[in-house]
Amino acid sequence: MPYAAFRSIGAYVPQKILTNEDLSKMVDTSDEWITKRTGIKERHIAAEDEFTSDLGVKAAQKAIERSGIALEDIDMVVCATISPDYFCMPSTATIISTKLGIKNVTAFDISAACTGFVYALAIAKAFIESGMKKNVLIVGAEKLSAITDYTDRGTCILFGDGAGAAIISATQDKEEAIIDVHTGADGEYADLLMTPNGGSGSVHDSLDTEARSCFMQMKGNETFKVAVRTLTKDVKDILQHNNIKSEDIKHFVPHQANYRIIKAVGDALKMTPEQVVLTVHKYGNTSGASIPMAINDLYESGELEAGEMMLLDAFGGGLTWGSALVPFAPLK
Numbered sequence: 587m588p589y590a591a592f593r594s595i596g597a598y599v600p601q602k603i604l605t606n607e608d609l610s611k612m613v614d615t616s617d618e619w620i621t622k623r624t625g626i627k628e629r630h631i632a633a634e635d636e637f638t639s640d641l642g643v644k645a646a647q648k649a650i651e652r653s654g655i656a657l658e659d660i661d662m663v664v665c666a667t668i669s670p671d672y673f674c675m676p677s678t679a680t681i682i683s684t685k686l687g688i689k690n691v692t693a694f695d696i697s698a699a700c701t702g703f704v705y706a707l708a709i710a711k712a713f714i715e716s717g718m719k720k721n722v723l724i725v726g727a728e729k730l731s732a733i734t735d736y737t738d739r740g741t742c743i744l745f746g747d748g749a750g751a752a753i754i755s756a757t758q759d760k761e762e763a764i765i766d767v768h769t770g771a772d773g774e775y776a777d778l779l780m781t782p783n784g785g786s787g788s789v790h791d792s793l794d795t796e797a798r799s800c801f802m803q804m805k806g807n808e809t810f811k812v813a814v815r816t817l818t819k820d821v822k823d824i825l826q827h828n829n830i831k832s833e834d835i836k837h838f839v840p841h842q843a844n845y846r847i848i849k850a851v852g853d854a855l856k857m858t859p860e861q862v863v864l865t866v867h868k869y870g871n872t873s874g875a876s877i878p879m880a881i882n883d884l885y886e887s888g889e890l891e892a893g894e895m896m897l898l899d900a901f902g903g904g905l906t907w908g909s910a911l912v913p914f915a916p917l918k
């Protein structure tokens with residue numbers, strides 16, 4: 587049976603930076619409030635003519651180049667996004683494949699909000715282990731600024747744009763294999779975090795709510811509590827299930843939603859500050875892109891070496907959650 591190996595990582599952030607100071611001129615907030623409640627200092631914002639697929643392509647180009655795998659050997663592209671170029675079709679994954687020049691490919695998007703990259707990892711692993719695919723490009727790409735309400739201080743301070751990508755490949759070497767990926771969801775909490783408009787379930791009360799319902803809405807405080815509770819349990823489960831202890835993890839890479847959530851979960855798992863990867867201060871919450879962007883930061887700073895064990899965990903709209911035990915396995 588083939589195993590799935592995490593071969594390479596790449597990321598891209600758009601040039602424009604939106605600081606807390608900038609936001610305090612747009613809504614009733616302050617750098618102090620945002621920093622204290624979230625840990626975020628700034629986030630990147632894509633240009634008007636720069637789409638989610640463009641961000642994904644730039645991240646993917648780096649991941650492909652670093653993987654040592656030829657473009658023509660990539661046989662599947664999965665894009666995790668809640669801000670696709672087009673809401674119904676075509677999928678952002680098909681646009682990314684075409685812009686990259688990948689032919690004869692299976693390409694599709696998945697919608698699991700901030701857990702999207704972990705879901706994409708689970709899909710890549712399953713396709714590879716079943717023998718159906720050999721080299722899968724997974725992309726987490728978000729232009730969240732396109733679905734953010736910049737009059738709502740409860741959400742607009744949180745989100746940023748960016749993309750991350752990874753190549754997952756078949757291997758016969760069990761030492762290189764992704765150990766496990768857990769994914770979960772519970773639609774009972776759907777109303778905590780949603781974009782009410784744009785689908786077959788849309789109901790409009792007035793023109794004003796109709797316009798605003800295209801944007802993300804969140805019950806932040808309730809989301810926060812469910813996130814800490816669910817993530818702590820999920821991560822404890824995956825470690826226990828695989829007989830791995832917190833100290834065996836070299837890099838704990840949580841979804842970068844809020845410093846306080848990351849700290850609470852890290853503390854519950856007895857992770858040291860050296861183990862916890864933090865990028866939320868400079869990118870904000872980039873949803874499905876946040877985990878691969880954080881792994882890329884680790885890689886580019888020279889801190890991610892072959893064989894080192896990463897523990898990924900994510901939580902997002904749906905609600906959805908997931909975790910993964912992933913050794914970094916570049917081609918030798």
Ligand code: ACO
Binds near residue numbers: 623807
């Ligand atoms: N600036 C100043 N005051 C604010 C702001 C702001 N930007 N936003 C809210 N407030 C006010 C509120 O109005 C409230 O005022 P009140 O007490 O007079 O009513 C007060 O601050 C406290 O509001 P809370 O919502 O209770 O603040 P909280 O401490 O919960 O922080 C936050 C809000 C940062 C949104 C937090 O709840 C959070 O991070 N939640 C989780 C987000 C998350 O993880 N989302 C999941 C992933 S996202 C995805 O899937 C796309």
